[in-house]
Amino acid sequence: MEKHIMDKTYDPHQFEDRIYAMWMESGDFNAEVNPDKKPFTIVLPPPNITGSLHEGHALNHTMQDILIRYKRMKGFEALWLPGTDHASIATEVKILDKIRREEGRNKEDLTREEFLEKAWQWKEEYGGTIVNQMKKLGNSCDWRRERFTMDEGCSKAVVEVFVKLFNEGLIYRGTRLINWCSDCGTSLSDAEVEHEDVQGAFYSISYPIEGSQEKLIIATTRPETMLGDTAIAVHPQDSRYENLIGKYALLPLVGRRLPIIADEYVDRELGTGALKVTPAHDPNDYEIGKRHNLESINIFTPKALINEEGGNYAGLDRFLARKKIVEDLKEQGYLVEVKNHNHSVGHCYRCHQPIEPRESLQWFVQMDSMAKLALESVEKGEMEFVPERFVKIYDHWLENIKDWCISRQLWWGHRIPAYYCEDCGEMMVSREMPLSCEKCGGGHIHQDEDVLDTWFSSALWPFSTLGWPDATPEMDYFYPTDVLVTGYDIIFFWVVRMMFSGLKQIGVAPFHHTLINGIVRDARGRKISKSLNNGTDPLEIIEEYGADALRFMLISGTSVGSDTRFMIEKVEAARNFANKLWNASRFLLGSLEDKSYPIDEQALDLADKWILSKLSQTTQGVEKSLERYELGQAADRVVDFVWNDYCDWFIELSKEALYSENMDKKEGKQGVLLFVLEEILQLLHPFMPFITEEIWQHLPQRKSHLIKSTWPQVGSNYPQEEELMGLLQEAITRIRNLRAEMDIPPSKKGRVFLQGPRAQEVLAYGSYFKALASSEELSIAREDVGDASPILLDGLSLYLPLDELIDHEKEFQRLKKDLEKVQSEIKRGRGKLDNPGFIGKAPAELVEKEEEKLQSFLRLEEELHGKIKLIKEKIQ
RNA sequence: GUUGGUGUAGCUCAGUCGGUUAGAGUACCUGCUUGACAUGCAGGGGGUCGGUGGUUCGAAUCCACUCAUCAACACCA
Numbered sequence: 006m007e008k009h010i011m012d013k014t015y016d017p018h019q020f021e022d023r024i025y026a027m028w029m030e031s032g033d034f035n036a037e038v039n040p041d042k043k044p045f046t047i048v049l050p051p052p053n054i055t056g057s058l059h060e061g062h063a064l065n066h067t068m069q070d071i072l073i074r075y076k077r078m079k080g081f082e083a084l085w086l087p088g089t090d091h092a093s094i095a096t097e098v099k100i101l102d103k104i105r106r107e108e109g110r111n112k113e114d115l116t117r118e119e120f121l122e123k124a125w126q127w128k129e130e131y132g133g134t135i136v137n138q139m140k141k142l143g144n145s146c147d148w149r150r151e152r153f154t155m156d157e158g159c160s161k162a163v164v165e166v167f168v169k170l171f172n173e174g175l176i177y178r179g180t181r182l183i184n185w186c187s188d189c190g191t192s193l194s195d196a197e198v199e200h201e202d203v204q205g206a207f208y209s210i211s212y213p214i215e216g217s218q219e220k221l222i223i224a225t226t227r228p229e230t231m232l233g234d235t236a237i238a239v240h241p242q243d244s245r246y247e248n249l250i251g252k253y254a255l256l257p258l259v260g261r262r263l264p265i266i267a268d269e270y271v272d273r274e275l276g277t278g279a280l281k282v283t284p285a286h287d288p289n290d291y292e293i294g295k296r297h298n299l300e301s302i303n304i305f306t307p308k309a310l311i312n313e314e315g316g317n318y319a320g321l322d323r324f325l326a327r328k329k330i331v332e333d334l335k336e337q338g339y340l341v342e343v344k345n346h347n348h349s350v351g352h353c354y355r356c357h358q359p360i361e362p363r364e365s366l367q368w369f370v371q372m373d374s375m376a377k378l379a380l381e382s383v384e385k386g387e388m389e390f391v392p393e394r395f396v397k398i399y400d401h402w403l404e405n406i407k408d409w410c411i412s413r414q415l416w417w418g419h420r421i422p423a424y425y426c427e428d429c430g431e432m433m434v435s436r437e438m439p440l441s442c443e444k445c446g447g448g449h450i451h452q453d454e455d456v457l458d459t460w461f462s463s464a465l466w467p468f469s470t471l472g473w474p475d476a477t478p479e480m481d482y483f484y485p486t487d488v489l490v491t492g493y494d495i496i497f498f499w500v501v502r503m504m505f506s507g508l509k510q511i512g513v514a515p516f517h518h519t520l521i522n523g524i525v526r527d528a529r530g531r532k533i534s535k536s537l538n539n540g541t542d543p544l545e546i547i548e549e550y551g552a553d554a555l556r557f558m559l560i561s562g563t564s565v566g567s568d569t570r571f572m573i574e575k576v577e578a579a580r581n582f583a584n585k586l587w588n589a590s591r592f593l594l595g596s597l598e599d600k601s602y603p604i605d606e607q608a609l610d611l612a613d614k615w616i617l618s619k620l621s622q623t624t625q626g627v628e629k630s631l632e633r634y635e636l637g638q639a640a641d642r643v644v645d646f647v648w649n650d651y652c653d654w655f656i657e658l659s660k661e662a663l664y665s666e667n668m669d670k671k672e673g674k675q676g677v678l679l680f681v682l683e684e685i686l687q688l689l690h691p692f693m694p695f696i697t698e699e700i701w702q703h704l705p706q707r708k709s710h711l712i713k714s715t716w717p718q719v720g721s722n723y724p725q726e727e728e729l730m731g732l733l734q735e736a737i738t739r740i741r742n743l744r745a746e747m748d749i750p751p752s753k754k755g756r757v758f759l760q761g762p763r764a765q766e767v768l769a770y771g772s773y774f775k776a777l778a779s780s781e782e783l784s785i786a787r788e789d790v791g792d793a794s795p796i797l798l799d800g801l802s803l804y805l806p807l808d809e810l811i812d813h814e815k816e817f818q819r820l821k822k823d824l825e826k827v828q829s830e831i832k833r834g835r836g837k838l839d840n841p842g843f844i845g846k847a848p849a850e851l852v853e854k855e856e857e858k859l860q861s862f863l864r865l866e867e868e869l870h871g872k873i874k875l876i877k878e879k880i881q
Numbered sequence: 882g883u884u885g886g887u888g889u890a891g892c893u894c895a896g897u898c899g900g901u902u903a904g905a906g907u908a909c910c911u912g913c914u915u916g917a918c919a920u921g922c923a924g925g926g927g928g929u930c931g932g933u934g935g936u937u938c939g940a941a942u943c944c945a946c947u948c949a950u951c952a953a954c955a956c957c958a
Contacts, residue, residue, distance in 0.1 A: 013917095014918090014920090200956095207958085223958070225958055226957085227958090238958095271958085272957090275957070276957090276958050277958085278958095279958085280958050281958070282958095287958085289958085290958090346957090348956090349955090349956080349957080394885065394886080395885095397884070397885065398884090398885085398953070401953090401954070405954090405955090493952090494953090496953095524952095528893095530951085562893070562895075562905085562906070563894080564894085566886090567886080567887080568886095568887095568951090569893095569894095570893065572893070574906090574907060575907085577907095578906060578907070581918095581920045581921090582920090583920090584918065584920045585917090585918065585920080585921080587918080587920095588917040588918035588920090588921085589918075591917060591918085592916095592917030592918080637894095637895085638895075641895075644905095644906090645905080652917085652918085653923095656917080657922095664916085741923060742923095742924065742925085744923095744924090745912070745923070745924040745925080746925090750912080750913080751912085751913065751915065751923080752913095752915085777923095826902080829902085830902065833902080837900095837938080837939080840938055840939085842938030842939080843938040843939070845938070846938050846939090847900075847939075851900060854901085855900090
């Protein structure tokens with residue numbers, strides 16, 4: 006690639022798209038079945054094609070991209086398989102909205118075929134938008150393998166699983182009380198019902214007893230359902246009502262005779278202790294009805310209007326009917342009391358309308374045996390949650406699971422592979438539409454009208470995308486996948502179902518780890534929601550700050566599984582860091598020629614060894630954090646190294662050599678600077694792929710792509726050099742501190758005298774003090790340092806002659822502060838060492854360390870006392 | 882109601898196995914047109930680690946209780 010000069014300022018627009026195109030063109034994201042390498046696989050949680058990606062996706066995708074890029078550099082055959090989800094109900098709602106808006110037509114005005122044509126158009130449009138967004142974000146997916154939950158392969162897998170489970174008796178069709186959304190016009194699974202607190206009321210209604218003056222008071226929150234009452238239940242041992250058991254009550258407004266039955270389910274403490282039983286519209290009543298063989302009267306149409314069973318009320322919407330019925334009860338003297346009452350009511354997770362329990366003929370998956378598989382697999386450690394606490398949500402859901410209602414009365418989705426003979430009514434479940442009836446041989450056959458729950462196909466995603474049910478090389482090689490990255494809100498929708506599906510169909514858990522990402526909240530910590538309109542479009546952030554800044558902001562300063570806040574200040578900080586790296590790189594690369602800069606181990610100076618030592622520790626730390634999925638920690642580690650060690654100390658210390666006429670010295674320094682920069686780019690690449698690749702392309706003699714480079718090895722450590730450098734850093738910092746306190750301008754260079762056991766050693770590094778502490782001459786102190794201001798370190802005293810600038814009072818205050826610090830340390834150390842418990846029980850090594858520290862602080866204290874005495878004399 | 886999370890500097894958050902003087906970023910204050918970067922550099926102030934009690938030689942860290950806050954699940958005639 007052509008080497009061009011780096012722009013003066015960091016401007017991500019100049020290169021992000023170009024870099025992405027370069028990767029695509031070279032096939033850098035592609036993964037192949039390769040027996041020479043170990044696979045590392047992630048399947049992308051397929052975004053719904055309902056719209057565009059939000060910050061949550063950006064976080065989720067960034068985490069996966071970091072892991073994939075890291076593993077790719079580590080030498081794995083890294084496959085990140087992308088795709089999108091048809092999101093049956095959610096998408097259907099949106100498409101119908103659009104048709105209504107644009108054409109004024111409702112679902113009733115459309116044929117299924119017309120609808121599906123529009124739906125596929127929608128898919129093309131929004132699927133494309135999503136893919137484009139993912140590319141802007143830098144996702145390194147193997148796009149050749151992109152999939153869609155309703156494509157041919159995924160559909161084949163869906164039919165295969167359905168038929169197999171049906172043949173085993175694990176899928177059945179039956180009439181049950183299910184969750185019905187009257188707005189969406191379909192059944193829903195239990196997981197799709199969200200309980201929301203609503204302000205409601207308790208209506209107490211008086212039911213007359215047949216052939217008696219007695220009355221039974223019953224409290225209900227849903228008076229309209231009385232139209233479907235078929236019994237009154239009381240507790241068998243309830244002395245208040247014992248005498249009524251076996252008698253009949255008369256249903257107000259309707260006049261139906263209701264048997265008064267006894268059932269243990271009734272709670273004597275609740276309400277009045279008597280319960281109206283409406284088997285068709287309440288799950289508990291449904292069970293009571295089954296136990297007592299009660300009639301079940303459905304009073305609602307699919308649109309939740311009162312049906313013909315409701316007599317006068319027929320045709321009314323359920324809420325209007327409630328109002329009307331309450332009015333009539335009041336008028337006719339049946340209404341005893343109305344009390345405000347807050348309670349939680351199931352709502353549709355898509356349209357947020359109240360769910361109606363409704364008896365209907367649906368398809369179900371029997372869950373017991375497969376739930377057991379999923380529980381055992383996690384129990385055995387075949388799949389682990391990161392962080393592990395989320396296993397509780399998983400276990401809890403599976404332990405309380407009920408059969409899964411999978412049929413939906415929708416058009417957008419996989420049509421159920423059940424076929425009915427119109428002649429004899431026989432039902433056939435098969436992979437393809439039968440040409441004739443198996444039973445009567447008739448040829449009039451139609452397919453079930455319903456489609457499957459969208460999660461039925463999502464459940465197969467880890468293997469349907471790899472070619473299953475065909476025996477593909479990809480299945481052998483890439484399955485099971487390594488890690489699934491997802492939010493905690495879909496553990497039971499998705500993780501649970503992928504687990505039992507993988508275990509049941511393939512016999513192996515679909516992934517080893519489930520990494521849970523937190524939720525991205527707004528700056529105030531609120532959930533992002535449409536009603537608050539507090540979301541931020543990731544593309545807008547990329548437009549303004551660059552994709553690297555967005556990615557980095559989402560990751561840095563976060564810990565696994567906890568929520569994060571989206572704050573523009575954090576994006577700015579990330580962008581500033583990118584800018585810092587850009588400038589440091591430009592500074593170095595601008596001085597290099599297109600040739601190699603080997604490092605001569607023999608010629609390394611103190612700072613070189615120190616930075617190499619720090620680098621190897623950083624590499625080690627980043628790697629350790631990444632292996633533990635602590636992405637935020639890994640990112641912060643690199644920042645700390647780049648900014649504080651490399652830029653603020655090492656580059657500053659290198660300048661002298663860089664401006665030197667001595668070419669060996671200059672090139673030696675350039676070699677180290679370059680080597681460290683290269684590894685910085687590698688360590689940072691998973692987090693900030695664009696800027697690092699762009700800089701990499703400017704390195705001398707560069708031919709390869711950073712994305713395909715080999716992750717750095719952990720290098721040598723130089724503990725002695727680190728220790729000495731630490732002392733120099735402390736000395737330099739203290740000098741800066743002193744000069745700042747004394748208001749000495751940087752332009753005024755000062756002299757420094759050294760004293761103490763380490764003076765000679767430190768003397769050799771006068772250039773460091775010159776470069777970083779505005780200090781001109783470093784020399785060993787003579788006996789008398791006169792008025793010079795002292796800085797006392799362990800083993801090293803520095804004296805700064807401040808001449809006319811000295812302010813004895815200020816100086817006294819400064820030393821007194823130092824003394825107080827030292828004395829509080831002495832107190833702390835003594836406290837420990839005077840404690841026989843500590844001496845006796847703490848590790849000997851620790852006691853020794855404490856002892857050494859105390860001694861050094863005592864020496865400092867003594868010295869400080871001396872200096873303070875001198876100052877005092879001068880003040881007086 | 883059940884379960885879980887969180888509580889550390891003004892704000893956002895780290896803090897590993899209990900053992901350095903509890904850290905970072907940001908905000909704030911002071912100084913700096915030093916040759917990569919003012920999207921920067923140097924320096925500074927700011928913390929009873931929610932509270933109480935306990936275990937321990939030693940607790941931000943472990944245990945109990947408690948307060949605050951968030952979430953998931955469940956139930957309510």
